Amino acid sequence: MNQSSPVRKRLAESRIGVLLAACLSLLWLVSMAVVDGHASSFYPVSWVLAGVVALAVCAQLLGYKVVSLSWTGWFGLLVGGYFAVRCAHSPSLVDSWFESGLIFGAFVFYMAGLYAGQTRGFTLILWTLALAVILNVAALLLMSITDASVHLFGRPEYTLAGLNTRNVTLFVYKNFAGLMLALCGVLMIWLVIWCHIKGVRAVLLALCGVAGVVASFFCGTRVVLLEIPLLCAIGSFLWIFLTLYKGNSLNALQLMLGSALLLLLAIFVVDCFLGQSMLEMAFGVDSHRRFMIWGEAWRIVGDAPPCGFGASSAQWLMAPLHHEWALPNYVHNDYLQAWVDYGIVGMTLMFLLLVALAVQGVRAMASDYVSDECKVKAAMALVGVVGIAAAAATDFVWHNFAIVTFTAFCCGILATPFRHAPLRWFDSRNWAPGSKPQAPPLRAQTGVGKVVLLMGALGLCLMLVQLGLNLRHGWNAQWQYDKMVRQNATVDQRRAFLVKTATEYPDSRLADEYALMGGGNMYWPAYEQMLKVVLEHNPLQIFTAAMLADVLGRQQKFHEAERVFRRYYPGDGPDNKLLNTWAVHYATHLFAYGQQLMSENHRELALSVLMHADLVTKRGTRPATFPGALYRPGAQCWVNGGTIHRRKFIENCRTDIVVLQSVGVRPDHSWKAPLEPGGKPALYSRYMHEDN
Numbered sequence: 055m056n057q058s059s060p061v062r063k064r065l066a067e068s069r070i071g072v073l074l075a076a077c078l079s080l081l082w083l084v085s086m087a088v089v090d091g092h093a094s095s096f097y098p099v100s101w102v103l104a105g106v107v108a109l110a111v112c113a114q115l116l117g118y119k120v121v122s123l124s125w126t127g128w129f130g131l132l133v134g135g136y137f138a139v140r141c142a143h144s145p146s147l148v149d150s151w152f153e154s155g156l157i158f159g160a161f162v163f164y165m166a167g168l169y170a171g172q173t174r175g176f177t178l179i180l181w182t183l184a185l186a187v188i189l190n191v192a193a194l195l196l197m198s199i200t201d202a203s204v205h206l207f208g209r210p211e212y213t214l215a216g217l218n219t220r221n222v223t224l225f226v227y228k229n230f231a232g233l234m235l236a237l238c239g240v241l242m243i244w245l246v247i248w249c250h251i252k253g254v255r256a257v258l259l260a261l262c263g264v265a266g267v268v269a270s271f272f273c274g275t276r277v278v279l280l281e282i283p284l285l286c287a288i289g290s291f292l293w294i295f296l297t298l299y300k301g302n303s304l305n306a307l308q309l310m311l312g313s314a315l316l317l318l319l320a321i322f323v324v325d326c327f328l329g330q331s332m333l334e335m336a337f338g339v340d341s342h343r344r345f346m347i348w349g350e351a352w353r354i355v356g357d358a359p360p361c362g363f364g365a366s367s368a369q370w371l372m373a374p375l376h377h378e379w380a381l382p383n384y385v386h387n388d389y390l391q392a393w394v395d396y397g398i399v400g401m402t403l404m405f406l407l408l409v410a411l412a413v414q415g416v417r418a419m420a421s422d423y424v425s426d427e428c429k430v431k432a433a434m435a436l437v438g439v440v441g442i443a444a445a446a447a448t449d450f451v452w453h454n455f456a457i458v459t460f461t462a463f464c465c466g467i468l469a470t471p472f473r474h475a476p477l478r479w480f481d482s483r484n485w486a487p488g489s490k491p492q493a494p495p496l497r498a499q500t501g502v503g504k505v506v507l508l509m510g511a512l513g514l515c516l517m518l519v520q521l522g523l524n525l526r527h528g529w530n531a532q533w534q535y536d537k538m539v540r541q542n543a544t545v546d547q548r549r550a551f552l553v554k555t556a557t558e559y560p561d562s563r564l565a566d567e568y569a570l571m572g573g574g575n576m577y578w579p580a581y582e583q584m585l586k587v588v589l590e591h592n593p594l595q596i597f598t599a600a601m602l603a604d605v606l607g608r609q610q611k612f613h614e615a616e617r618v619f620r621r622y623y624p625g626d627g628p629d630n631k632l633l634n635t636w637a638v639h640y641a642t643h644l645f646a647y648g649q650q651l652m653s654e655n656h657r658e659l660a661l662s663v664l665m666h667a668d669l670v671t672k673r674g675t676r677p678a679t680f681p682g683a684l685y686r687p688g689a690q691c692w693v694n695g696g697t698i699h700r701r702k703f704i705e706n707c708r709t710d711i712v713v714l715q716s717v718g719v720r721p722d723h724s725w726k727a728p729l730e731p732g733g734k735p736a737l738y739s740r741y742m743h744e745d746n
Contacts (some may be wrong), residue, residue, distance in 0.1 A: 064498075065118040066169035070109065072178075077106050078166050079182040082459055083189065086224035086234075089155075089455035093148050094528030094559065096155035096521065099455070103162050104518035110165075111511045119498035120507070121172055124471040126414045131510070133403045134161050138517075140396050141365040146592035148561045149366035151524055158518055159455055160462035167466020171431055176245065179431075180259070183238045187266035190224050190235050194269055229445075230454050232273035233281060237441050239266025240285040241434055248293060248430045277445060285441050292419070292433040299420050299429075344386045344448065350375050351390045362397030370594035374628030374636055384450035391450065407465070408443060412436065415468040423473035435467035471496060528559035545571055553584045560591040562598050569601065578609050589622070596622060600639050612647040613729075619643065620734045627737035640737055641670040645707045652710065658722035661714045664707050665721060666736060671704065673741040 065071045081102050089095050114120065123131075138157045144150035170179065225231040242263035246256050270278040350372050363371065368391050369384055376383070385391040393401040415432040418424050424432075442451055442461050451457045473496055499507065531551075538548055549568055556564045565588050568581060585602040589595060599622035606615035619640055628636040644667030651660035726736035 063118050065113050065120050066172045068118055070113045074106055075178050083185055085455045093152035094525050097525040097529035100518045100522040104515050107511050107515040121471055122497045122499045126410050127168055127469040130407055130469050133407045136403055140361055144365035145367050145594045153365040154521055156458050159459050161514055163459040163462040164466040167463040168470055171467040171470025183242055184262050187238045187262055190231055191265055191269045193224050194272055228273045229275045229277050229449050232270045232275035232278045233445050235266045235270035236278045236281045239263040244289040281441055284444055288437050288440050347385055348387055351385045351394055355393050358394055358397055360397045360399050362395045362400055365395050368394040373596045374624055386449055388446040388450055388452045411465050411468040418472045421472055431467050435464035438464040531555040553580050556584045556587050560588045562588050562595050578605055581605055603643055607643055607646055612650055615643055617729050623737055626740050637670050637738055641667045657719045659725055661719050662721035662723045664711050668708055669741050670738045
């Protein structure tokens with residue numbers, strides 16, 4: 055009996071199992087187009103995943119069996135459970151929903167991989183990879199035609215601003231598109247080589263694989279320059295490994311490939327440690343300020359608790375690093391991101407799981423009791439995991455649904471249990487097939503394990519349903535808002551709709567859309583309430599805090615605006631270095647606050663406030679960098695508007711300081727004291743200390 059021998063009513067090889075696999079394959083293909091960083095896009099996906107899990111539960115209750123999991127398989131589920139629990143403690147409610155969708159999807163595809171590793175044949179896997187390549191290549195070709203409409207052939211981007219499109223192929227982001235095209239293409243080529251496929255089928259598979267590899271170079275990303283050599287190197291190593299453990303001798307081509315790999319490795323090591331070109335190239339292609347972001351993330355890591363700050367916290371903790379118009383960004387290193395978000399515990403579990411899966415896969419490929427077909431599956435999965443894990447060191451690939459589920463599927467294949475004798479990996483008898491004693495047969499999951507799987511599946515199904523219910527408001531709002539836009543609803547009607555939606559779906563993008571909408575009369579009390587709701591569900595959104603303080607200032611509520619600045623700005627105010635000009639926001643607020651105090655004849659307080667604002671402006675930023683917008687691109691600063699008017703405003707405030715001092719007004723610094731028990735004093739007080 056080998057591993058491919060059918061178990062009576064085995065779920066993985068039943069009609070229900072094939073149906074489940076087909077549903078997940080279709081979902082994976084569709085997710086390339088519709089699942090992005092917006093949590094609401096998970097709404098339809100969550101229901102599909104819930105249906106798949108429910109059907110699998112019914113199948114097991116009807117008596118369909120699954121193979122008893124190995125300790126590696128159970129460990130993978132444990133790691134996923136940790137991430138799911140910690141995800142619920144995210145500082146941002148909407149981000150928590152988004153990452154929950156990623157983790158729940160990874161659970162489902164991980165179990166799908168466990169089942170796929172037990173089945174016979176590559177048909178469904180092969181068709182899915184081929185379709186992924188074909189769809190992406192077709193999208194690239196259509197985008198290259200100037201007459202083709204992006205609205206017809208682009209990737210749908212479902213946002214509350216309406217149904218829009220961007221020409222970044224099906225995988226949301228050019229780096230992701232290039233990675234998956236290269237990965238799917240190389241895997242199909244290696245499949246032809248490893249399985250010795252011949253004839254027309256081999257030609258078609260090879261052509262599809264080559265098309266994917268070639269198309270990856272047209273995605274506008276440098277990631278393929280690293281990925282393709284890496285995938286070729288890993289594949290060559292596994293080709294040699296599989297040949298040796300089949301008891302065959304290496305042929306001339308494999309020996310040449312092995313020698314070339316050693317030579318390239320030697321060149322790389324020598325260049326990195328003794329040369330400069332590799333390092334210069336790495337720093338030269340840092341087009342997204344990765345090294346600066348990594349440095350900031352590394353600084354935050356030192357303050358991270360053992361279990362991290364919570365899902366998606368890294369980009370918000372690093373928000374003060376950026377200029378006011380820059381969107382909060384991922385760390386572009388999923389290992390550092392995991393350390394900040396899920397702590398040293400989460401990152402350690404991630405590494406241990408990757409190592410355990412690699413060991414399990416290698417052991418399966420080295421076992422005489424595993425069929426050649428299953429060995430190739432393990433080899434393909436290992437290539438996929440290594441390729442994506444390498445990309446994760448320079449990008450946020452595991453924050454994309456299509457890629458994270460592909461990774462989980464490969465991990466499930468590597469965690470598939472296999473029959474083996476209790477021998478050491480590199481025992482001399484491993485090189486002599488047939489010399490091992492008979493290994494025990496694989497058994498179906500029974501007892502406690504079956505109960506745990508069923509209860510876990512039911513719990514997952516309920517969580518997916520709950521996630522769908524949470525995201526229903528945002529999903530429905532997208533289409534209602536789009537309908538309003540197409541029906542030429544007034545600006546006031548659309549703003550009222552956004553305020554109402556924010557109470558059920560507190561996304562910061564709603565506040566951005568509200569502010570950037572041209573025309574109409576802004577109803578400040580409603581906007582203030584909207585910003586408070588959004589900020590309540592993500593206290594780390596310093597952008598939203600600045601917007602709320604601005605809105606309060608427009609309503610002459612400077613005392614309350616000062617309270618917002620002190621409550622939400624980190625420390626003594628973000629350092630005014632690198633990209634940000636946060637000190638200017640605070641100074642602008644203080645200048646206007648001082649003018650109000652003067653109009654109310656509180657001259658002592660006004661002098662103190664104006665002096666502090668002037669100090670922050672001088673020490674915090676160069677005059678040339680005074681911001682033209684407090685919000686995202688397109689919005690206007692509330693202080694008069696226009697660079698000339700702003701400079702005039704500052705000059706008038708400085709004149710007021712001179713006048714007040716000349717008539718003997720003594721500054722009253724009492725406003726700098728904390729405004730509430732345990733609160734912070736006035737921000738950027740360090741500038742005063744530095745001058746003294």
